Amino acid sequence: SYVLTQPPSVSVAPGKTARITCGGNNIGSKSLHWYQQKPGQAPVLVIYYDSDRPSGIPERYSGSNSGNTATLTISRVEAGDEADYYCQVWDTTSDHYIFGTGTKVTVL
Amino acid sequence: EVQLVQSGAEVKKPGESLKISCQGSGYSFTRYWIGWVRQMPGKGLEWMAIIYPGDSDTRYSPSFQGQVSISADKSITTAYLQWSSLKASDTAMYYCVRRGMDILTGVFDYWGQGTLVTVSS
Numbered sequence: 098s099y100v101l102t103q104p105p106s107v108s109v110a111p112g113k114t115a116r117i118t119c120g121g122n123n124i125g126s127k128s129l130h131w132y133q134q135k136p137g138q139a140p141v142l143v144i145y146y147d148s149d150r151p152s153g154i155p156e157r158y159s160g161s162n163s164g165n166t167a168t169l170t171i172s173r174v175e176a177g178d179e180a181d182y183y184c185q186v187w188d189t190t191s192d193h194y195i196f197g198t199g200t201k202v203t204v205l
Numbered sequence: 206e207v208q209l210v211q212s213g214a215e216v217k218k219p220g221e222s223l224k225i226s227c228q229g230s231g232y233s234f235t236r237y238w239i240g241w242v243r244q245m246p247g248k249g250l251e252w253m254a255i256i257y258p259g260d261s262d263t264r265y266s267p268s269f270q271g272q273v274s275i276s277a278d279k280s281i282t283t284a285y286l287q288w289s290s291l292k293a294s295d296t297a298m299y300y301c302v303r304r305g306m307d308i309l310t311g312v313f314d315y316w317g318q319g320t321l322v323t324v325s326s
Contacts, residue, residue, distance in 0.1 A: 098267070128310035132250075139300055139316045140250065146310055183250050187311020192264055194240070194252035194311055 099188045101197035108203045115171040117200045119184035125163040127186040135180045143182075144169060171202070179204045207231040209239075209301050209317035216323045217291050224287040225320045227301030234282040235259040238304035240313070241275060241286045245297045255304065256284060291324045298322075 102120040109115040119129065131144040143154050147162040157172045171178050184197035212226040229239060240255030254265045254275040263275055277284045284301060299320045302313035 128312070130310070130312045132313075134250075139319050141316070142312065142314055145305070145312045145314070146307075151314070185250075185311075185313070193266060194255070194313075196242075196250040196252060199249040 098191065098193070099186070099195050101184055101186065101195055103182075103184060103197040103200045105198070106201045106203065108205055109171075109174045110205045111174055111176065113174055115174050115178070115202055117169040117171075117182050117202065119167040119169070119197045120165055121167075121186070122165060124165055124167050124186065127162075127188075129160070129162045129167040130185045131158075131160060131169045132183045132185065133180045134183065140183065174202075174204055176204050178202060207303065207315050209303060209315055211299075211301055211317040211320045214321040214323070216325070218326055219291055219293055219324055221291050221324075222287070222289050223291055223322065224285050225299060225322065226283050226285050227317050228281070228283045229303065230282060232303075235279050237306065239277065239284045240302050240304065241273075241284075242300045242302055242313075242316075243269075243297050244300065244319075250300075253299075254286070258282075258284065291322075293324050293326075295322060296324045 129147050132140040133143045134140040144160040148160040159170045161168050182200050208230045210228045235258045238255050238257050241253045243251045253269040256263045256275045258277040258279045274287045301317040303315040305312040305314040
């Protein structure tokens with residue numbers, strides 16, 4: 098089955114840039130989505146179709162997807178960005194939905 | 206405004222049955238797939254199952270096939286997740302999700318608030 102691998106944690110200072118990777122076999126050929134989950138809350142979609150932002154998501158959030166790695170970039174990081182982040186794809190071969198292992202972003 | 210409103214927290218004993226619900230509003234319920242995602246305590250997200258309320262077509266993750274049953278009642282715009290015999294390992298938060306309209310991408314664009322299920326003797 099298809100596997101998405103994320104680093105368990107990323108630490109970043111306020112005002113700096115956080116980059117969260119999501120690795121998968123030929124992931125660049127799939128449509129990749131990112132979700133943010135703050136403690137005690139339901140996940141929220143922050144990036145869809147590799148790099149599009151839903152209404153209400155700050156421009157500081159951006160995404161890219163190529164080859165075997167997708168990346169979520171958070172610019173000018175704020176304390177409120179501290180959360181768990183999950184990547185996700187729809188594997189059309191199996192018709193299954195796959196989540197990454199999740200990355201905890203800590204703002205120093 | 207699109208909303209997915211889930212039923213409240215449940216405390217059950219092993220071996221008991223359970224059905225949790227998710228009511229959709231603010232959109233055409235029969236035209237979007239709606240599914241369930243599990244999050245065990247301190248763990249990540251796992252897709253479980255999905256249903257198309259328009260014709261009740263369903264898909265299951267291999268990890269959950271035979272363990273749960275998904276259904277929907279379009280007359281009351283509600284989706285369900287059901288267990289016939291709970292185990293302690295079913296203790297988790299369960300989220301319902303709406304799949305976006307684009308058939309090529311499989312994005313979950315809206316999430317319910319979550320239903321906490323606790324199974325303990």
